[in-house]
Amino acid sequence: MPPGNGPAPRGPGGQKGTEPWRDPEAEPYLRLRGLTRRFGEVTAVADIDLDIYRGELFALLGGSGSGKSTLLRMLAGFERPDAGTITLDGQDLAAMPPYERPVNMMFQSYALFPHMTVAQNIGYGLKQEGLGRSEIAARVAEALELVQLKGLDARRPHALSGGQRQRVALARSLVKRPKLLLLDEPLGALDKSLREATQFELVNIQERTGTTFIMVTHDQEEAMTMATRIAVMTDGRLAQVGTPAEVYEYPTSRFVASFLGTANIFEGLVKRADATGALVESTAFDAWFESDSDPPKPEGGRVFVAVRPEKMRIETAAAETQPHGANRLSGTVRDIAYYGDFVMYVVALPDGSVVRVSRPTETRITELPITWNDPVTVTWPSFATVVLAQ
Amino acid sequence: MNGGGGASIASGRLARLVVLALPYLWLLLFFLLPFLIVAKIALSEIAVGIPPYAPILRWTEENVLTVVLNFGSFATLLEDGFYLDAYLRSLRVAGISALLCLLVGYPMAYAIARAPEHRRNLLLLLVVLPFWTSFLLRVMAWIGILQDQGVLNALLLSLGLISEPLRLLYTEGAVYVGIVYCYLPFMVLPLYATLAKLDPVLLEAAADLGARPFRAFLTVTLPLSMPGILAGCMLVFIPAVGEFVIPELLGGPAAQLAGRVLWVEFFQNRDWPMASALAVALLVLLVVPIAAFQRHAARRGRA
Incomplete structure (x- = not known):
């Protein structure tokens, strides 16, 4: 047995x-x-x-x-x-x-x-x-x-x-x-x-x-x-x-990405796509999404990009010194939800849409280092970017 | 605070007591009291006068109050085979009628319960519709159908199925037709109530486990509709035992049933004590199956 x-x-x-x-x-x-x-x-x-x-x-x-x-x-x-x-x-x-x-x-x-x-x-x-x-x-x-x-x-x-x-x-x-x-x-x-x-x-x-x-x-x-x-x-x-x-x-559609768990979904145009990855430009605000996997759509096509909240990092904008780049968004914290094992930050972007970022509570913190209305930067590695065909 | 709570509990108890007492009061006034009056008449002696029986409480010549009970009517009831025969025949007729009602009513109730929901009320209405005309009129209508020159014989003759009219009216068969026709709704309605409650997913489960539709019916639908079967049978059987009008109008002279015997004693022989004794005996006869049914229902309720 x-x-x-x-x-x-x-x-x-x-x-x-x-x-x-x-x-x-x-x-x-x-x-x-x-x-x-x-x-x-x-x-x-x-x-x-x-x-x-x-x-x-x-x-x-x-x-x-x-x-x-x-x-x-x-x-x-x-x-x-x-x-x-x-x-x-x-x-x-x-x-x-x-x-x-x-x-x-x-x-x-x-x-x-x-x-x-x-x-x-x-x-x-x-x-x-x-x-x-x-x-x-x-x-x-x-x-x-x-x-x-x-x-x-x-x-x-x-x-x-x-x-x-x-x-x-x-x-x-x-x-x-x-x-x-x-x-x-x-x-x-x-x-x-x-x-x-x-x-x-x-x-x-x-x-x-x-x-x-x-x-x-x-x-x-x-x-x-x-x-x-x-x-x-x-x-x-x-x-x-x-x-x-x-x-x-590896969801293949917006529906699957958002039905299973939480996903941040952005709309964009494919600027570069090959076997090594893809670069997508946001159509809503000034941002670039970089993916290291083969995208499903040809260059110039409209696509959606999904990123899971737990694969994103959130930092206060003041500590941010790196230059502008791909997979990087700026915004302000609008809501914070404390779940115990993790904290979910809802970050408002310049165009009014929101991004959800979760952060595990690895230490016993009673006061969160990032709080409401803080200007923050959200970043993620290129493997976390999923380009969706539909 | 405490006092208020106590008062509300007390008034709640009072309300419950009133609610509980009402049906008992009803039974006392309209069932037990009349029954005692009938029992009293049954135990008195027949007399010429109004009312046609002697009081059981009497003053003797020495001014002593005495109770005179006369068990003669009950003795006659047991000794004279005529009455026992009538009762046994009544039980048989009622039993067979209940069975026939079940055989006719079950498929009807099943079909209504399985019909699309919006059509069920209409179908139930059709079952109850005959009640909107007089009971007597409906029984009379059967005379027109069943008599020698009636509709049914005319139809059979014109179809060439028979060469001379069949004797249909004034037979025991006609009594069954009348009783089944008149009491069918009492069978269909409780059966429908239990069948409509039956979760169709249970039949899917039976089919899933390998039961063919008829097996599924025998092992799932039938046992689960038993409360409806019992209720329907009781509702047909109990009034059918004492039924007077249908056997009187449709039955033959040989069909001496309990209800008819009672009627004859009361109105033709003017033997009130004998008629009352018959009524008491009929009640005792019916209490047994009712009690059995109640016991079964209670056991089911606990289960």
Whole structure:
């Protein structure tokens, strides 16, 4: 059994074996092609192509109305696609009713049967398979142990806490050993204190069972900490697919940059672009943005530039002696938000727009060295500048 | 401060007491008191006069107040097979009627509960609509449909399905038609209430776990609509046991049901003590299923 380290080992720099999406030879487990679903005039899911590999914990991240839930419901079989194919392990699922699919779902509301005990709830799916009583009992006991609910098998759902219900729902969907487990906002109904512990446990269970998980969430933190890869969805389309670090550090659009975490976004014109980097001139005020990565747009084109607040430095302007240069902005502090572990400065620029800069509180300071209305200079290294195509 | 709080608590208690006392007062005045009067008549002797029974409290010639209880009516009730037969038949007819109402009402309630939300009120209105006309008129209308020269026979004859009119009216079948028709809304409404509350996501969960639609219905929908089934059956069964008008108008002379027997004792034989004894027996007969239902409901409420 692999050690239950939680989500920590995931992220950039993994080997080929653990990141099959980097291997062109790898065969995807779940393959979506041209998947489309319309509700009247509204296209909820628009022509989605997506490959998901065996053993992944894949997160569909998006706001309400982004189409993530419709996509999940199509995988479960509750919605029929208007076009496109769903292939799981070589098997075409699109025309299969939900009760024949080797796919199980953990519902957001858990959907536990109120008239059945915990054991009956978990055994329900096995009973439908026509398994014998003793085998069902053994599998249910195994599932209860997996989710650490031993001894609660005779309880009814209403006599359980929210966290326990979530575990029963998880056990009920896992006990059939599905090829694909779908999780609809798995932590959405839990309170904050339970959520973090459950995040780690869910990842742990996913690693122990080796089941491929696809979860839908609107919570970017949940997606970032748990998932092997994230698909950010908006308007029924995939805005970007990648590992949490890729999507956070290398967003390809303004939407993704601002949906995941905080990003300062500037508009500009590309002045120079080559393999070594790019230089972008701001169209709003006198400033230059320098990037050390290959920009997606040709020279002269209008682009957007994103910079994360934690990659910026803030200094009082009086201490500033360096000459004017790229990746440097001047302004005055308008707001300060103290979060404990970091301080967020909101700096007003000459054109009235604002830049957010965060600064970790490495020492125990009670009085901040920079305060309201101070003239400040904001700088950042060129690797922090991300040039966005859209 | 303290006194004010105490006063408000006291007045709150008073208000609660009043609210709790009202239904009990109602039951006392309109249920227990009439029942005691009926029980008193049941235990008195038949007499010629107005009212047609002897008082149970009497002054003897020695001026002693005596209570004269006459259990004769109850004895007759138990000894004469006629009454027992009528009661058993009533229970059977009511039971079968409740079952038929359930078979007809369940699909209706299910369809209404699954209909688009904006159409549900209209469908419910259609279920209740017959109540807007007189009950008697509706039962009479069935005579027109079921009689030998009635609408149904005429239709069957013209279609060539039968060569001579079927005997439909004045049969037990006609009684069932009448009862099911008249009491159907009492079955549909509680069933609809429980089915509408049923979370459709539970059926999705059942399908997701491998249950075909019919299995999902048997294992999820049906058990979860049990409170509605029980309430509907009680609402049909209880009034149907004592039903007088429908068997009188649609049933044959052989169909001696409890309600009819009671009516005959009261108005034709003018035997008030016997009629009252029948009424008391009917009540006792009905209290058993009601109590069972209440126990079940209470257990469900706790669960």
